[in-house]
Amino acid sequence: MSVTTTTHLNFRGDAREALTFYQSVFGGQTVLLTYADAHNVADPAEAGQIMWGQVQAPNGFHVMAYDVPGNQSYNPGDKPVFVSVRGTDQEELTTYWKGLSEGATVLQDLGPAGWSPLYGMVKDRFGVTWVLDIAVEYNAG
Known part of the structure; x- marks a missing residue:
């Protein structure tokens, strides 16, 4: 399964x-x-x-x-969910970033981070927070 x-x-x-x-x-x-x-x-x-x-x-x-229908409660909250998009292709992730950034609030510019060569966070025009990064092997040592 x-x-x-x-x-x-x-x-x-x-x-x-x-x-x-x-x-x-x-x-x-x-x-x-x-x-x-x-x-x-x-x-x-x-x-x-x-x-x-x-x-x-x-x-x-x-x-x-x-x-959500109007007869049900709905409160999107402050940080109800982040959508994580991880990939291995910098050009592909950059293309997604550019698309999601239209009319959005950039929370963390797309760039190098301590755990990834490319990372960024953006809250799109619908209020959904997206986290994009390059997946790299993690060495816990």
Whole structure:
């Protein structure tokens, strides 16, 4: 048996826009299922919102998201989740960084860090914090 974990992001009406944006940055295919598609509409004003969506790319990138319905509590909090993107190709990570940085708040500029030759942290325009770095072998000695 194998297990795969996937980051699942929660929004309040922005899931479609966020997933479309992430697809523009990372590539891959976007799949969107609205509350209307699933015949699960509690509020007609939310029928077109996303009940389940994802972006999945051949390079291994995969993120899921949905719009929390208005009849449920939703508070994104200060730091509810960081999405970590680790890779081995500096050029590829730099391309993702440039895409995610559009309209974002840079929390840590992309550059060398004590544990990685390339590291950065950015809070995108949807309030999601992304951590990008080059994966290197860790020697605990």
